[in-house]
Amino acid sequence: MEVQDRIKIAAAFAFLVLGIVGYYLLGSASGALGVLSVVAGVLLAGAVALMSSPGKGFVEFAKEAVAEVKKVVWPTRKETIQLTMLVFGFVVALAIFMWIVDGALAWLFYDLFLGRGK
CATH class of the missing domain: 1.10.287 (Helix Hairpins)
Incomplete structure (x- = not known):
């Protein structure tokens, strides 16, 4: 400069x-x-x-x-709504998967290994 x-x-x-x-x-x-x-x-x-x-x-x-x-080519309203619903679907699917994994691990460690039955 x-x-x-x-x-x-x-x-x-x-x-x-x-x-x-x-x-x-x-x-x-x-x-x-x-x-x-x-x-x-x-x-x-x-x-x-x-x-x-x-x-x-x-x-x-x-x-x-x-x-x-x-x-920039901006997405249409329809495309935006479709992609938003796709993201929400993945979020719900991942939440259900994580809930199942958490429950399975809790059962495995607390009930099976440690013997702290419910």
């Missing part, structure tokens, strides 16, 4: 810190003014950060991510 980019990132961080400090200095006098200080600090920090190379790279990444999301 270049020196200019480091300075821009440091300035963005400084704006953010100044906005938060402004909230604590102005917050007791007027709540809206303190919140405005934080919002201004975040907006200034974002604007300065977006002018750096990492900021520009982030914008490109975000654009590419949005383009990829637009390519």
Whole structure:
């Protein structure tokens, strides 16, 4: 990262810190003014950060991510309901299986091996 980019990132961080400090200095006098200080600090920090190379790279990444999301083929309502019912069916089948295994192991260890009959 270049020196200019480091300075821009440091300035963005400084704006953010100044906005938060402004909230604590102005917050007791007027709540809206303190919140405005934080919002201004975040907006200034974002604007300065977006002018750096990492900021520009982030914008490109975000654009590419949005383009990829637009390519996604989302399932229909019918497919979603069918897959949800399939998952519920597997959950019920697994619960029954685990109940049977638990009962069998309890019988095996407590009743057969340890002789603690019910």
